[in-house]
Amino acid sequence: MIDTAMLMAAGLGKRMRPLTATRPKPLVKVAGKPLMDHALDRLEAGGIKKVVVNVHYLADTVEAHLKSRKGGMDFVISDERAKLLETGGGLIKARPLLGDGPVFCINSDNYWVDGPSETFAMMRRIWDPAKMDALLLLIPQARAMCHSGQGDFHMDANGRLTRRKPGHVAPFVYIGIQIISADLLVDPPADVFSTNVFWNRAIEKGRLYGVSHQGMWFDVGTPRAIPVVESMIAHG
Numbered sequence: 556m557i558d559t560a561m562l563m564a565a566g567l568g569k570r571m572r573p574l575t576a577t578r579p580k581p582l583v584k585v586a587g588k589p590l591m592d593h594a595l596d597r598l599e600a601g602g603i604k605k606v607v608v609n610v611h612y613l614a615d616t617v618e619a620h621l622k623s624r625k626g627g628m629d630f631v632i633s634d635e636r637a638k639l640l641e642t643g644g645g646l647i648k649a650r651p652l653l654g655d656g657p658v659f660c661i662n663s664d665n666y667w668v669d670g671p672s673e674t675f676a677m678m679r680r681i682w683d684p685a686k687m688d689a690l691l692l693l694i695p696q697a698r699a700m701c702h703s704g705q706g707d708f709h710m711d712a713n714g715r716l717t718r719r720k721p722g723h724v725a726p727f728v729y730i731g732i733q734i735i736s737a738d739l740l741v742d743p744p745a746d747v748f749s750t751n752v753f754w755n756r757a758i759e760k761g762r763l764y765g766v767s768h769q770g771m772w773f774d775v776g777t778p779r780a781i782p783v784v785e786s787m788i789a790h791g
Contacts, residue, residue, distance in 0.1 A: 557679055557734060558604040560659035561649055562594060563642060565611035565635045570776045571664075579613040581663040582620060585781055586788050591620065591663050599626050601675030603659065607652045609633040609645045642750040646735070647743045655737050657684060660750075662731030664776050666784055670769025674732065681714070681766050682734050688757040690734040691716065693727040693765045694772050701783055702728060702774035714764045718755075727765065730772045 568580030575583065581591035598606060606628050610617045614636050621630045633649035640648055646660065659675065667674065674692065682690050696706045706725030708716045719725030739753050757763035773784045 556602065557657050557659060557675075557682070558602055559607070559654055559656070560598050560603045560605070560661055561607045561609070561633075561646065561653060562591070562598075562661050562663055563609060563645065564591060564617055564663045565609040565614075565639060565645060566664075567612050567639070568664075571778060574778055575612075579617055581617060583775075583781075585666060585775055586785050589620070590666070590775060591617075592624070593666055594661050594663055595624065595626075595628070597667075597674070598659070598661065599628050601673060603628060603675070605629045605631065607631045607633050607649050609635050609640075609649060611635040611639045638746065641747050643748040643752050644743065644746055646740050646750065646753075650737070650740050653737060653740075657682065657734050657736050660733050660735050664774070665731045666773045666775050667730065667732075667768065668771040672769070674768070674770075678732070678734055678766060681764075684736060686762060687734075687764045688736050688739045688760065688762040689754060689764070691729050691754075691763070691765045692732040692768050694730050694768045696724070696726055696728050698772070699728040699730070700771065700773040700787070701776070701780040704728065708765060710765045710767070714766060715761060716763045716765045717758060727767070729765075730768060730774075 564581040568575035571580050582589045631652050706719050707729045708727045709725050710716055710727055744752055754763055775784055
């Protein structure tokens with residue numbers, strides 16, 4: 556069972572200003588709870604035992620928050636104080652802490668509600684290391700709340716993903732949750748780079764897959780998204 560996750564918590568949170576002037580984005584509150592805790596609660600309920608958390612901006616406050624948290628998960632810090640490494644570089648730095656098996660990787664700036672199946676259990680069922688290097692959780696663009704953009708991926712009947720072409724739209728949006736194989740986390744092109752590098756390698760081999768989220772999802776990337784999310788939560 557996949558029971559290790561990485562929570563991406565090192566970003567500067569520029570889109571969330573001015574709320575991030577004095578606190579890191581993962582500690583911005585939505586519905587009375589820090590964004591980070593919404594994600595961590597879901598991880599714990601989903602059977603995750605170990606969470607690697609990368610830190611950079613206001614790193615001490617993130618570490619203090621994790622130390623104060625009650626529960627059964629172990630937290631390990633991947634320290635990016637000296638240099639912010641982006642998502643791909645962050646995964647490479649954390650690679651020795653993640654182990655040799657597949658892991659969940661979660662963004663800290665989204666909020667989701669499960670559909671008929673619990674998200675992590677559903678992704679574990681679909682995960683097939685024989686044919687997949689990464690499995691991305693997607694949502695149809697029409698149901699991507701508080702999100703603007705032209706979509707990210709096309710998905711065929713078997714779940715295999717291809718990129719949106721420039722000048723076109725794509726029907727699915729990546730919503731910040733994936734399972735990624737440790738075997739994919741090799742040969743970094745630089746210290747600082749995006750996870751897109753790994754995804755492109757997987758696409759070239761026909762090994763990037765997706766699954767459509769059947770619940771709700773909110774892109775909590777800006778201050779104006781917060782009251783929208785809170786209203787939807789309050790009204791079920």
